[in-house]
Amino acid sequence: MKQALNILIAYLTCTDPVIQNKWLNLLHSFWHKDSGWLLKSITTVSGGYRFTVVDGDGNETSHDINIPTLPNSQPISYIQGLQSALDEKVDKVPGKGLSTQDFTTALKNKLDGLQNYVHPQFHQISDIQGLQSTLDNLPNIYESLSNKGANNGYTPLDSDGKIPQAYLPAVTITETFVEGSEASMLALTAQIGDVCVRTDESKSYILQGPDPTVSSNWQELLSPTGGVSSVNGLNGSLTLDLSLTGGNLGITGGNTVNLDTRYSQLGHNHNWSDITNTPTTLAGYGITNAYTKTEVNALIPTDNASLTNGAGYITSPDGGNAATLDGLDSSQFLRSDTSDTMNGSLTITSNLFFTGGSNDWSLIPLGNNIQIRNTTVPYTAMLFDGANKRVGVNTVSPSYTLDVSGDGRFTGNITAPNIITNETDTYTGTDKAAKIITLTQAEYDAIGTKNASTLYIIV
Structure with missing residues (x-):
């Protein structure tokens, strides 16, 4: 079904101006029925020509146009105004032409005064339109070569297109x-x-x-209030099934003991005879393999010569030193009153405390772990995780081989085959970072696509 041209144009709903322009050019390149009749052919007929046209519905119509035969000649008066135009003509002169412009004597004199043009070797800046303003704006567009590598200038790039190490600032590390x-x-x-x-x-x-x-x-810096570090040598969460109210000690099960009464009962002396049902032997007191008084007296020397002859007995009259003990010489004992040296292993089954400085420290074994703790300003400085082979600094639960909670300072180089700065970027030992950025975790998370040549340090 034939449609009007404006309806065909409206068929295109695309808003792209390029597509719209091509669609209009396509429609306007064809004849449309609303544009009128279409001339199909022109043929010669007797006395003139026949024009055949087609309308928008495909109907053909022929129209004959007769052309009268004109005489071979006519008088000048036959053409209106021709005689007056001929009367005003200018005679042609050999070597001269006619011009549609009015050529005056002044213009002729100018032409006569023209000489061959010689282009100058140099021009003034003002001779070139816009050159001065362009030169004045160059500092806003280009950097001066003298600013390359200079203070307050710009940083040059090496052959790899990266910033040389000499122009990178030192990374700020908190002390x-x-x-x-x-x-x-x-x-x-x-x-x-x-x-x-x-x-x-x-x-x-x-x-x-x-x-x-x-x-x-x-x-x-706020931190949880320091509490009791241990109870009766025990660490961690402890529960005591005791309560003290008004002098009464509460025991699990609801029983109570009146400490005030107990104290008054214990605040006096008793004779040995007041105690009934006492054991009659050492074994009754739980003592086994004991010497009797007679056996002890037989072992103790009674003369001074035996006390001072160096035969393995006490040699000092005041009993201050021992020559031998269980076959060990006194020089083999580790002294505690002065500096001393020990050769061999020392086994400690409990905590080891260090005092004497401005801070007291303790070395605490905890199962497979060893904890170094400051007992003056209570905090754990270091923990060695023996089960997972990890070391924690300022943390009691290291998650990495070396886990530092807080800032670290290195006065030398950090050497590693890979440096992982986030979940996607890894720097090998041969990589160079074009830029080092120090930012917070929130700032880092806000970055969309990470730059592969940038080292992000989260603080």
């Missing part, structure tokens, strides 16, 4: 200071993020402002 007063803390040469442990208050502070000498720039 930890231990001070005994506010005055010494305010005197520190510190930067934002550094931490100061105050031994006089058992508190820690972090520098939040740029000036470490201002007390308000140091923010106290």
